[in-house]
Amino acid sequence: MKIANVEVKPSVISIAVFVVFTLLLLITSVYNPDVRSQLIWLIPCLFMLLVIPIVLNYMSRSQYTELTPQYEAEAKTVRVKLVNENMVGKPVRIEGVVERVYFQFLNRPQYLVADRSGAISVKMFTSPEEDVKVNDVVEVLGQVIRRYIVTGDPVINCVSIRKIKK
Amino acid sequence: MEPESVPPKNPHRWLELGVPLLSFGGAFVAILAGILNFTLDYHYPAIGCVIASAILAYLAWIRPKKDIVAISTPIYAFIFFLVPSDSSVGIVLQLLYATSLTILLIRLKRRFGNIAPLPGRVEDDGPLSGYIARVREAIPDVTSGIAADAGRVFIRFARGEYEVAAPLAGACYQELAKDEDTALAAAFAIIAAEAAQGGSGSAIPAGFRQFSDGQYASLFYPAPDNVDQEQVYATTLDNALLLLYAVSIVHAEGEQREQVRAFQMFAERIACLS
Numbered sequence: 001m002k003i004a005n006v007e008v009k010p011s012v013i014s015i016a017v018f019v020v021f022t023l024l025l026l027i028t029s030v031y032n033p034d035v036r037s038q039l040i041w042l043i044p045c046l047f048m049l050l051v052i053p054i055v056l057n058y059m060s061r062s063q064y065t066e067l068t069p070q071y072e073a074e075a076k077t078v079r080v081k082l083v084n085e086n087m088v089g090k091p092v093r094i095e096g097v098v099e100r101v102y103f104q105f106l107n108r109p110q111y112l113v114a115d116r117s118g119a120i121s122v123k124m125f126t127s128p129e130e131d132v133k134v135n136d137v138v139e140v141l142g143q144v145i146r147r148y149i150v151t152g153d154p155v156i157n158c159v160s161i162r163k164i165k166k
Numbered sequence: 167m168e169p170e171s172v173p174p175k176n177p178h179r180w181l182e183l184g185v186p187l188l189s190f191g192g193a194f195v196a197i198l199a200g201i202l203n204f205t206l207d208y209h210y211p212a213i214g215c216v217i218a219s220a221i222l223a224y225l226a227w228i229r230p231k232k233d234i235v236a237i238s239t240p241i242y243a244f245i246f247f248l249v250p251s252d253s254s255v256g257i258v259l260q261l262l263y264a265t266s267l268t269i270l271l272i273r274l275k276r277r278f279g280n281i282a283p284l285p286g287r288v289e290d291d292g293p294l295s296g297y298i299a300r301v302r303e304a305i306p307d308v309t310s311g312i313a314a315d316a317g318r319v320f321i322r323f324a325r326g327e328y329e330v331a332a333p334l335a336g337a338c339y340q341e342l343a344k345d346e347d348t349a350l351a352a353a354f355a356i357i358a359a360e361a362a363q364g365g366s367g368s369a370i371p372a373g374f375r376q377f378s379d380g381q382y383a384s385l386f387y388p389a390p391d392n393v394d395q396e397q398v399y400a401t402t403l404d405n406a407l408l409l410l411y412a413v414s415i416v417h418a419e420g421e422q423r424e425q426v427r428a429f430q431m432f433a434e435r436i437a438c439l440s
Contacts, residue, residue: 076326076328078326079400081400081404081435081436082323082326082436084324084431084432084435085431085432086321086324086325086326086429086432087324087325087326090325090326092326116396116397116400117400118435144326147232148232148234151232152231152232153230153231
């Protein structure tokens with residue numbers, strides 16, 4: 001779904017929550033006449049379960065889309081092995097193969113991207129522009145952060161992940 | 167014959183043993199009190215679980231890779247055993263908690279690696295310190311000024327400040343290359359060229375500078391025996407960075423050396439030791 005040139009994708013979890021509560025509301029309203037009189041506000045509430053995640057996703061996606069050109073201009077291409085804790089806060093660009101993908105269903109995907117020098121976690125706090133799968137060759141733009149904000153190994157806070165042809 | 171390698175002593179062995187001993191020990195005291203019909207508030211033996219949680223959290227905290235689950239165990243211990251609640255703190259809960267802590271300890275040791283060295287401390291053994299000793303013998307005559315510059319270039323490179331590292335390394339190369347073509351001069355030239363193109367780009371520069379065969383004696387990685395240019399380039403760059411690190415550790419003066427030593431983790435990463 002596109003809103004103002006921004007690709008918006010609600011997570012599977014929010015869709016599942018919406019479906020579950022819709023079914024619950026349907027069943028309850030069939031068996032309990034008291035609920036029917038409340039439908040005037042229950043139905044909008046139900047739709048808010050879907051609308052709020054979509055709006056949040058749109059806001060974060062549009063923010064990331066605005067940031068991408070800035071990172072494209074500033075980020076330096078580095079080998080994965082050279083990314084270290086002294087580079088925290090620096091924009092970087094890495095190229096590699098996606099070895100693993102986690103939490104895609106939450107719209108907070110985390111990738112393990114490897115080049116010939118090593119592998120690094122790439123965390124994204126919104127849905128990616130395109131569907132990235134294991135074994136895809138990608139270009140990652142992002143900022144070096146620590147895994148747990150103040151501590152942990154260096155990881156990349158991803159602003160953009162794009163498939164490239166090698 | 168090479169002497170049999172002795173595994174390094176684990177200074178936190180007793181703390182690691184303390185986790186199952188204290189947690190199961192507390193549960194054992196509670197069971198014993200029950201068998202002997204001795205009236206004992208279960209909160210007292212449960213303190214063993216609380217202390218064991220704190221030890222586990224400490225052991226997780228001092229590792230380079232933090233285990234957030236192990237670090238947060240004292241919070242659960244506090245909620246389960248110290249916060250007054252209507253439900254009693256039973257032996258079953260203590261036993262389950264002790265089992266969980268032991269499983270977390272095993273997980274911590276298996277998945278989260280060894281304990282981090284203290285900042286600024288060089289391990290007494292290991293390939294990197296062995297290499298530093300080798301450089302000390304192979305390259306004995308480096309002025310402290312050049313060694314300090316080597317350290318500066320290494321630090322700037324580690325921080326990703328390639329635009330600063332490139333001219334600095336280039337200037338050092340110009341100064342060293344006046345006399346003779348040494349491994350150190352080659353390392354400066356390699357870093358200067360690499361930093362000038364903004365870090366390790368994916369494109370390998372055509373005809374990139376390499377170490378000569380004779381210079382590999384003072385380098386960390388041996389000469390790559392394949393024709394894969396990407397591999398040769400990566401090894402060349404790693405060797406250059408590690409040589410600058412080793413030279414600055416060996417020949418730089420006090421404060422500069424300590425500054426470079428703070429970047430030991432980066433050197434270990436290049437040497438594939440962390």
